[in-house]
Amino acid sequence: xxxxxxxxxxxxxxxxxxxxxxxxxRALTGKAxxxxxxxxxxxxxxxxxxxxxNLMARALVQGRTRSLGxxxxxxxxxxxxxxxxxxxxxxxxxAYSLVLSTSSGSLERExxxxxxxxxxxxxxxxxxxxxxxxxxMRDLLANGPPSVLLTRRPAGYEGPFVGSDxxxxxxxxxxxxxxxxxHRIAHVTTPKAGGSDVARLRGYQTELATAHIKFDxxxxxxxxxxxxxxxTIAATLLAIKPRPTAVFTYxxxxxxxxxLGLGAAGVRVPQDVSVVGFDGIDVGGITAPQxxxxxxxxxxxxxxxAQLLIDSLEKRPIxxxxxLLPAHLIVRGSTAAVRNR
Amino acid sequence: xxxxxxxxxxxxxxxxxxxxxxxxxRALTGKAxxxxxxxxxxxxxxxxxxxxxNLMARALVQGRTRSLGxxxxxxxxxxxxxxxxxxxxxxxxxAYSLVLSTSSGSLERExxxxxxxxxxxxxxxxxxxxxxxxxxMRDLLANGPPSVLLTRRPAGYEGPFVGSDxxxxxxxxxxxxxxxxxHRIAHVTTPKAGGSDVARLRGYQTELATAHIKFDxxxxxxxxxxxxxxxTIAATLLAIKPRPTAVFTYxxxxxxxxxLGLGAAGVRVPQDVSVVGFDGIDVGGITAPQxxxxxxxxxxxxxxxAQLLIDSLEKRPIxxxxxLLPAHLIVRGSTAAVRNR
DNA sequence: TTGTATGCGTTATCAA
DNA sequence: TTGATAACGCATACAA
Numbered sequence: 011x012x013x014x015x016x017x018x019x020x021x022x023x024x025x026x027x028x029x030x031x032x033x034x035x036r037a038l039t040g041k042a043x044x045x046x047x048x049x050x051x052x053x054x055x056x057x058x059x060x061x062x063x064n065l066m067a068r069a070l071v072q073g074r075t076r077s078l079g080x081x082x083x084x085x086x087x088x089x090x091x092x093x094x095x096x097x098x099x100x101x102x103x104x105a106y107s108l109v110l111s112t113s114s115g116s117l118e119r120e121x122x123x124x125x126x127x128x129x130x131x132x133x134x135x136x137x138x139x140x141x142x143x144x145x146x147m148r149d150l151l152a153n154g155p156p157s158v159l160l161t162r163r164p165a166g167y168e169g170p171f172v173g174s175d176x177x178x179x180x181x182x183x184x185x186x187x188x189x190x191x192x193h194r195i196a197h198v199t200t201p202k203a204g205g206s207d208v209a210r211l212r213g214y215q216t217e218l219a220t221a222h223i224k225f226d227x228x229x230x231x232x233x234x235x236x237x238x239x240x241x242t243i244a245a246t247l248l249a250i251k252p253r254p255t256a257v258f259t260y261x262x263x264x265x266x267x268x269x270l271g272l273g274a275a276g277v278r279v280p281q282d283v284s285v286v287g288f289d290g291i292d293v294g295g296i297t298a299p300q301x302x303x304x305x306x307x308x309x310x311x312x313x314x315x316a317q318l319l320i321d322s323l324e325k326r327p328i329x330x331x332x333x334l335l336p337a338h339l340i341v342r343g344s345t346a347a348v349r350n351r
Numbered sequence: 352x353x354x355x356x357x358x359x360x361x362x363x364x365x366x367x368x369x370x371x372x373x374x375x376x377r378a379l380t381g382k383a384x385x386x387x388x389x390x391x392x393x394x395x396x397x398x399x400x401x402x403x404x405n406l407m408a409r410a411l412v413q414g415r416t417r418s419l420g421x422x423x424x425x426x427x428x429x430x431x432x433x434x435x436x437x438x439x440x441x442x443x444x445x446a447y448s449l450v451l452s453t454s455s456g457s458l459e460r461e462x463x464x465x466x467x468x469x470x471x472x473x474x475x476x477x478x479x480x481x482x483x484x485x486x487x488m489r490d491l492l493a494n495g496p497p498s499v500l501l502t503r504r505p506a507g508y509e510g511p512f513v514g515s516d517x518x519x520x521x522x523x524x525x526x527x528x529x530x531x532x533x534h535r536i537a538h539v540t541t542p543k544a545g546g547s548d549v550a551r552l553r554g555y556q557t558e559l560a561t562a563h564i565k566f567d568x569x570x571x572x573x574x575x576x577x578x579x580x581x582x583t584i585a586a587t588l589l590a591i592k593p594r595p596t597a598v599f600t601y602x603x604x605x606x607x608x609x610x611l612g613l614g615a616a617g618v619r620v621p622q623d624v625s626v627v628g629f630d631g632i633d634v635g636g637i638t639a640p641q642x643x644x645x646x647x648x649x650x651x652x653x654x655x656x657a658q659l660l661i662d663s664l665e666k667r668p669i670x671x672x673x674x675l676l677p678a679h680l681i682v683r684g685s686t687a688a689v690r691n692r
Numbered sequence: 693t694t695g696t697a698t699g700c701g702t703t704a705t706c707a708a
Numbered sequence: 709t710t711g712a713t714a715a716c717g718c719a720t721a722c723a724a
Contacts, residue, residue, distance in 0.1 A: 017472075019717060030695045035719060045693060060494075065470045066410045067717035070700045075407065077450075077471070086436050098453050102464065107471055109418075110451040112439050123443065130406045130418075130448055131358075153401075237637065242371040266637055296578065297638035298606055327367065360701055373709045376703065386709060408701035411716045 018059045027055045037064070070133065077107040077314055078319060079127035079155075080136045083115050087263075089308060091139065093160065096312025097136060104320050106133075113140050120144055126206035128154060134319040136160055142167075142205065158319045160311060162205045170322070172315040172333040174317035176206045179304040179337030180213025180258070181220075183286040186302070186339055187256045187339060188221050191348035192284060196229045196247055196254035198240065198264050207260055210288065214258060233267075235260055240267020241274075247283075248275060255348045262294050269297060269344060280346035290340060299343030307335045359400045368396045379404070410472065418448040419660060420496075421467035421477045424456050427537045428604075429632035430649060431479065434501065437653025438477060445661050447474075454481050462487055469495060475660040477501055483492060483508075483546065499660045503546045511663070511673040513656040520678030521554025522561075524627040527643070527680055528597045529562050532689035533625060536692070537588055537595035539581065539605050551629065555599060574608075576601055579687045581608020582615075588624075589616060596624060596689045602629055603628035603635050603644055610685060621687035626676040631681060632642060640684030648676045 012189075019276060020038075024031045036044045037052035038061070069075040080097055082090040094110065101108045109132055113120035120140055125301065127135060135157040142163035150167060151157055158170040187195050197214045200207045215225050228250055233243035240259060247257055247268065259265040265287030269279050279285050279299060289293060290305025314333055321328050361379075365372045370389060377385045378393035410416040421438055423431040435451065438610030442449045450473055454461035457541035461481055469491075472617060476498040480488065484505035492498055492510060522565040528536050538555045541548045556566050569591055581600060588598055588609065600606040610620050615645075620626050620640060628635060631646025655674055662669050 017717095020719095021717080031718085032696080032720085033694060036694090039719080043693065048693085062412075062466070062470045064472060064717050066407050066416060066472055067408045067700090070405075070411055070702090070717080070720050073700075084436070085426065085427070085439065086432040088427070088429075088432075091429075091432045095425070095427050095453065098451060099455075102460070104388065104451070105467065107450050107467060108452075109448050110435070110439060111443070111449075114440075119443070125403070126446065126448060129403045163618070241722075270637065293634055293637070296611065296638060297635070358701095361703095362701080373704090373711060373713095377710090380703085384709065389709085405701050408716090409703070411718090412703045414716075442694085504718085544693080 013088045016060050017064065017151060019064070020061075023052065023056050023059060023061055026059065027052050031290040038076050042254035074133050074323075075107075075131050076105065077109055077130070077131040077132045078134050078136060078316065079109045079111065079130070080125070080138075081111045081113060081120065081123055083113050083140055085110070085112055088293060089167060089261075089289050089306075092291070092308040093138060093312040094271060096309045097316045100313050100316035100320070101144070106320065114211060115140050117141055117144065124150055124154075131155075134158070136315055136319060138162065156319065156322060158315045160315045162224060165206070168286060168332075170331045172311050172318065172319055173206070173335070174306040174311065174337045175334045177213040177216065178339075179288060179306070180210040181217040182337065182339045183258045183288065183304045184214050184217035184339065186345065187258065187284060187286060188223075189218070190256075190284065190345060192256040193223060193348075194229070194252060195223075195258060196231065196250060197234050197258045198243055198259040198268065199230060200235045200239075200260045200264075201232050202235065208262075233264060235264055237263045237267040237270070239263035240269075241271040242267070243275075244271025244275060246269050248272070248277065256286070256345070257283060258286045258288075262289040262291050265301055265303065265344070266293065266297055269299075269301070279344050281349065284345040284348075286345060288337075290337075294340075294342070297344075302342045302345040303340050304337045305340050306337050358405065359402050360405070361402075364393065364397050364400060364402060365635070367400065368393050368474070380480045385611065415444065415474050415664075416448075418450055418471070418473045419475050419477060419657065420450045420452065420466055420471070420473040421479075422454060422461065422468070423479045424454050424481055426453055429634060430602075430630050430647075433632070433649040434479060434653040435687040437650045437655045441654050441657035441661070447661065456481050458485065462677035465491055465495075472496075474664050477498070477660060479503065481543075484520075486526055496662065497663060499656045501656045505546070509673075511659055512673045513652050513653065514547070514659055514676070515647040515678045516675045517550035517678075518554040518557065520629060520647070521551040521557040522627065522639040523678065523680045525555050526597045526647045527682065527686065528599065528625060528627060529558070529564075531597075531625065531686060533597040534564060534689075535570070535593060535595040536564075536597045536599060537572065537591060539584055539598060539600040539609065540571060540573050540589070540599050541576045541605075542573050543576065545672050550551050551601060570595060576605055576607060578604045578608040578611070581605035581610075583608070585609050585612025585616060585618075589613070589618065597627070598624060599629075600628045601629060603630040603632050603642060606642055606644065606685070607634065607638055610640075610642070620685050622690065625686040627686060627691075629678075631678075635681075635683070638685075643683045644681050647678050647679045651676060 037049045111123035138160040163172040233239035287303040294301035378390045452464035479501040574580035616650040628644040635642035
């Protein structure tokens with residue numbers, strides 16, 4: 011008899027061991043009020059029969075599923091891949107299951123993913139979503155299962171959140187370039203306007219202001235947050251007059267693309283133009299030159315977020331509900347002192 | 352009243368619309384035997400109340416959860432990241448949920464992940480596992496939920512499988528090098544012995560034999576299937592006498608590592624040594640030089656596997672239960688005609 | 693220490 | 709076309 015077609019239930023064990031279903035349940039869930047002998051006997055029979063509790067049934071009566079939903083835009087993006095790994099690890103250690111959904115950057119898909127997760131009654135939601143400020147999202151945050159936002163949050167949101175301090179991170183990047191003598195520093199942002207791009211732009215502006223460099227809107231361009239986006243925008247960057255000597259991009263993939271685009275145009279990195287990325291994904295360590303970048307604590311963000319959610323679900327005391335982790339600069343080969351200013 | 356703490360049930364709708372729970376159920380699941388008017392009315396009230404069916408309850412009575420389990424070793428590996436995306440997309444389109452588990456290469460973690468998925472009563476399992484030939488795995492394949500193996504399968508396994516033709520792929524790589532005039536071709540394999548490494552080694556040997564080149568065991572070395580593994584093994588490759596003019600690695604990450612290691616030793620790729628990888632992950636397109644590789648149809652493997660599983664769960668006719676997809680060669684900058692033989 | 697009864701939210705079976 | 713009633717597998721309150 012195949013276990014899949016006919017899984018053994020508490021009832022089966024009860025019959026096989028001559029006690030009631032109730033007793034079996036208590037024996038297996040390790041309750042105190044049960045005779046040690048019967049407990050052992052029942053446990054033996056259960057394992058003999060290959061018993062596996064039906065978590066659906068348990069969820070129905072307990073009102074909790076011991077599962078978490080995670081929504082990301084794209085799990086092939088190294089940033090999200092690392093985030094997923096961190097979350098999955100915490101879940102696994104806490105005996106929670108992780109239901110993964112991908113929005114692919116589409117609001118429609120994101121919405122249907124959230125519906126499905128809601129219907130599946132996940133105990134909590136971890137969201138690193140496309141558009142975090144939509145009415146539907148606000149409704150979900152107010153009425154849905156407990157949620158923790160990762161990396162992005164809508165303006166005015168005060169709930170559980172874990173992410174990087176994008177302003178501080180961006181300032182690190184720009185300061186590094188300033189210290190290398192660069193004055194004409196371009197910034198590549200994204201058309202998404204998800205929140206972190208705004209913060210990074212603000213950090214860029216703030217740090218320039220600190221150095222008494224006048225902000226020039228011509229030095230800010232926008233491109234998709236991908237390698238291809240960066241590659242394509244390289245020509246635009248080179249066309250800016252006067253030509254920038256350094257570029258700070260929204261993220262590492264863009265930065266890699268910019269380096270490739272510059273290289274294709276015969277412009278050397280870092281001799282002619284310095285490039286700084288943001289994220290700190292592994293791939294930045296194998297490009298030529300290796301990418302100088304502002305590294306986020308991706309693993310920590312994922313772990314902290316998942317732990318925060320689980321702790322709150324299990325009514326454990328939680329230290330901080332809003333966690334803005336500092337980013338740090340990794341100086342590698344794509345930046346150098348300015349030559350021709 | 353928060354939807355999360357007190358979700359609306361069929362009972363609530365029944366009370367609000369003055370019909371029985373049963374009628375509500377049929378109205379919402381779109382059954383035929385119901386009055387069109389009451390159906391519409393019930394549906395309106397349901398959406399008004401923000402009703403979301405409890406999939407746990409439905410699963411309990413229907414004996415199916417509409418969820419799939421996916422087990423991979425490491426979701427940050429680009430290969431698995433792409434696999435996950437493909438699987439998730441198919442699941443999402445079929446209104447299935449995807450429960451993701453990571454084994455991190457540990458048998459113990461893999462076992463507990465499988466237990467949890469079993470208890471959660473996923474309808475089917477997609478496995479791209481560490482050790483596929485263990486007794487526990489055999490037991491699971493025989494007695495557990497319907498499963499489809501991805502990329503690897505134990506010797507003698509005849510069940511559902513989707514993966515690449517590793518022998519054919521490896522032969523493509525070696526043939527390419529032979530055509531470039533290389534005779535001393537080293538191979539980097541892995542210590543894992545998971546199955547695909549054996550096949551790639553066999554393809555390497557077979558293609559050499561076809562060219563009447565005697566197999567030399569000294570030309571086969573073993574390293575972890577990571578960038579670091581490749582980087583470290585580079586020195587070993589250079590120490591082989593006579594020195595190989597080309598290297599075919601188990602996978603792309605290793606190949607990238609080998610290129611970095613060779614570069615650090617002052618050996619130029621492809622002028623001094625040609626390098627060919629295996630997998631076809633995106634990162635091979637941004638290295639310097641870009642990596643020549645044998646590309647697997649990763650997206651297709653994931654989609655086909657997920658579709659195969661869902662089709663079989665829904666009793667749809669399935670064309671083939673074993674799918675060995677061909678790999679294809681992508682020639683880029685890391686290979687060139689042999690110079691000094 | 694154990695057993696009985698009840699309910700979780702849903703679908704399925706059978707009468708009406 | 710509808711409504712009672714009974715499951716699904718488990719945990720819990722209460723009784724014994």
